[in-house]
Amino acid sequence: MSVVFKPHETFRDDFTYRNSPQAIRRFPVPFAEDEYMYSVNIEPHTRGAPGSVLEFAFDIDEHYVAECRERALVLEAEPLRYQALPHMMSAQWDCLELIMESLARDYPQHFTLERQGNRWRWINEPLALDQAFVFGDPGSLPREPLDFITRQAQGDFVVMDQREGDLWTEAGMVTTPADWSLDFDIGMTFKEWHGPVPLAHELGVFDRALKFLLNLRLGQPVRRLNWTMTINPRLDTAPEKYPMWGPDRTRINLQNAGDLVHLRVELQGLWRLPRSNAVLFGIRCYLISLRELATVPKWARRVHRALKGLHPALVDYKGLSRYRDTVVAWLAPFDDGTPTTPGAGPD
């Protein structure tokens, strides 16, 4: 089935981004229970239910064309949002192959990959691109392979080299970050990169996650969900742009919270890459306003309860301190105390 794109919506200035009723129903709400705490919530990234965001390796949705345009705008102003260290070239080709193969297989109506030995041709119909190139020859593409392909994919991408029993953040395309910077983090080890996360280090989450990821297997990718909140449907909440979005958090009140406050969910996927032995980390970002979320009664109750009981350190780390109480108050009328059904899906 073809995805119907909304090419003109925006993630800045007038913020015309909205979710269709179908997009709301498939939204990946990250709360499987009424209480939320960190865990190593990693599961195999296997094929999910038809139509869900988990159906395919890389989810393409109605926001695809608009999101690619937003990425191009960010890169135009700040080219360092894409970076790759020189030894990551084989990993770049691994990523290009993985993403092209997946999109062509899963969305044949939108993407085509033709291969004859090392001579490849890639056709991206929604973005009107048709590129012939030689796999393995960077000179045959208009940009570096990772840059080229991730400009045509939704979500951020980080590539980690594996050596010395650690994972090193050494390439990436990051234009939709939840307040973190590739330019700042490039070259860091796994735990250095995750240094600012509270509580999780003490819980041993990163020790276990690193050990698990070092043994990540080819052909057996994994995924997890993470979340925070963002004011306006703004994809690019990079620290470099803090003055542009930070003050928004002071303007939230009971009247505007439903439209301005968005639940921001990251579907994080991790793949072992074959030729480079590196690990690809995909961070696919989904945004939904409280008003859209509350159209599903179970979710309004669930999110209300999860936010109300959220650990203070997490409220602070996720940047919710100034408006969490307002959000809880906005959601309260939707929560009559009825128990929620198991799992995160809508009723």
Place this chain on the structure above:
Amino acid sequence: MSEQQTLAVEVSAVEQITPLIKHFTLSRIGGGNLPAFSGGSHIVVVMRAGAHSDAGRGNTRVHRNPYSLLSSPHRLDVYEIGVRRMEESRGGSHFMHDQVDVGTHLEIAHPVNLFALDKIARKHVLIAGGIGITPFLAQLEDLHHGRVPYELHYCVRSPEHAAFLPRLREREGDRIRMYYDSEGHAVDYDGLLSSQPLGTHVYVCGPAGMINHAADTARRWGWPDSHIHWEQFSAPPVGDAFDVFLARSNLRVHVPHDQSLMESIEGAGVEIPYLCRGGVCGFCQTKVLAVEGEIVHNDHFLSDADRGKYIMPCVSRARCKRLVLDL
């Protein structure tokens, strides 16, 4: 994590290349490419010795042995492995040597790399002993095309044991330094490891004694541990038979003298997650709930502190009256 998916392959060529080593070429059944991999990767070959098992046992005996891929990572129509016949074998290498021929079907797990070249090394020094040459054959394909200098030191008993030497000579020429025990050659580890430029990484694959000596020498000359790499898949040693109780499964399992703990547990229908089956990766680490007697640790993974609490069932055994595992 569940039992890993396997790929069905067919043996497309077999060659006895030294008195002890056979060279196997594997192709995908029905044709097509095998998954891409990086130099230094191994596969686990699943051998079902059903037709040839002891009549008394009445069930299929399954061997799962890790073998390094020696074929070029740039060529994916086949995988190549080298198998040395082990004297004290639980049967895996004997099965490969005696019962596998052109046309035999085997299952293999996806490649896993626990012995990768460091991508930011300024120079690579590769030291192989005997069958330990195999991971380097695949890595040399990448090194040969790259700009980072490297050298290869290859030690064997005698010229007739020098597996894959014609292939190496053809590609690498005089870059290979050969050492024959029969001629009294020996690697001058002190000389080699005291004269390398900063940023050099050393990789050793061979018998345990060779690895230990090379690593100890490197450390003595001040090499950081992060620049010393080695891989040795321990074949699970044979030993006394013993019984194990799996607490969570509520199951008693007998481990015969010629079978590994992991194989016996798998034979009883309990799967343990694994990557290397050679005591290297740490994936099968299992908690010991009780032991009356002694655990015989044969792995290269557990720290001394952890050896009181855990066991790696792929290679380790016990000499005990009672062993209870958290499985």
